[in-house]
Amino acid sequence: MVRLxxxxxxxxxxxxxxxxxxxPLPATVADVVRRVRDEIPGxxxxxxxxxxxxxxxxxxxxxxVGDGDEVAFLPPLAGG
Amino acid sequence: xxxxTTEPISPGALLALVAAPECGGTCLFLGTVRDGPNDxxxxxxxxTAYEAMVDAECERILAEARRQWPDVRVAVRHRxxxxxxxxxxxxxxAAAPHRGEAFAACRFVIEAVKERLPVWKxxxxxxxxxxxxxxxxxxxxxGPE
Numbered sequence: 360m361v362r363l364x365x366x367x368x369x370x371x372x373x374x375x376x377x378x379x380x381x382x383p384l385p386a387t388v389a390d391v392v393r394r395v396r397d398e399i400p401g402x403x404x405x406x407x408x409x410x411x412x413x414x415x416x417x418x419x420x421x422x423x424v425g426d427g428d429e430v431a432f433l434p435p436l437a438g439g
Numbered sequence: 440x441x442x443x444t445t446e447p448i449s450p451g452a453l454l455a456l457v458a459a460p461e462c463g464g465t466c467l468f469l470g471t472v473r474d475g476p477n478d479x480x481x482x483x484x485x486x487t488a489y490e491a492m493v494d495a496e497c498e499r500i501l502a503e504a505r506r507q508w509p510d511v512r513v514a515v516r517h518r519x520x521x522x523x524x525x526x527x528x529x530x531x532x533a534a535a536p537h538r539g540e541a542f543a544a545c546r547f548v549i550e551a552v553k554e555r556l557p558v559w560k561x562x563x564x565x566x567x568x569x570x571x572x573x574x575x576x577x578x579x580x581x582g583p584e
Contacts, residue, residue: 366489367559368571415495417555431489431557435573438488438517438558439470439529439549 361391361424363399364431369409373401382424388413389420391430405432442497443490445520448530456514457534464538466545470529472522480565483523484572489557493517500551504533504544511535511544517558528560 363378370376378399382391388411396402412431413422424430450467457465474481497515504513513533522528529552533545553574562570 364489366557367487367561412489412492412557415489415492417496431492433489433557434559434571436553436555436557437560437572437574438486438556439553439574 360426362427362429363391363395364429366431367434369405369432369434372404373399384424384426386424387420388418388422388424388430391424392420392432395432409433410435442494442515443488443517443519445518448516448518448527450527450530450532453514453516453530453532454534457512457532459512459534461510461536462512462534462541463536464541465532465534466538466541468529468531468545468549469527470549471527472524474524479562481524481562482565483521483563484528485521485561485563485569486517486519486528487559487561488517488519490519492557496555496557500548500555503551504547507547508535508540508544511540513544513548515548515552517552517556519558521563 360379360381363380365373365376380394382394396405408420410433411418411420412433414429454467472484501513511533515531517529531545531548533541535541560572562572
């Protein structure tokens with residue numbers, strides 16, 4: 360089970376800021392993205408290759424995820 | 440040290456954090472909400488963040504700055520919530536024995552913030568409209584290396 364976080368425009372598109380997802384392991388962030396796009400209402404509105412973070416750190420989409428991880432979908436950053 | 444605040448950013452408080460007798464040069468950067476002639480009548484910007492990751496990423500950015508410039512003292516604050524035009528959304532103070540390191544470290548931190556900090560902004564316009572902003576105009580397929 361991984362915890363999903365959505366922010367800013369992505370949270371608006373999905374109508375939610377977080378969700379839990381049961382992902383068969385082994386899996387990568389890209390697998391999580393695919394499941395979100397396929398299974399969560401509104402998920403198809405997210406990019407196929409969004410910027411992502413795993414446990415509060417930027418990661419590539421081929422990074423492995425584990426049980427209890429937090430995967431965040433990050434819209435284009437606009438800090439500063 | 441908190442890296443985000445919903446209160447106005449105090450340059451004096453940032454400068455006090457980095458002040459030290461051995462520092463002869465201090466650089467202060469403030470990023471402010473702009474309403475330029477081509478900006479469409481911006482009245483303010485609503486900032487949101489992935490706060491737990493902001494803390495972690497700021498720690499990493501400041502650690503990288505300290506590795507490059509071991510004598511530099513740096514502090515950073517990002518404001519969240521509604522920030523009216525002309526008020527600061529971010530403040531960075533860098534103090535060093537000499538000005539070159541202070542300028543370099545301050546520049547490094549603001550560029551890293553722009554590139555890496557999980558913060559988003561929605562521009563609020565005088566006509567009542569609101570717009571999520573992607574300052575880099577980069578496509579969503581971009582990810583970290």
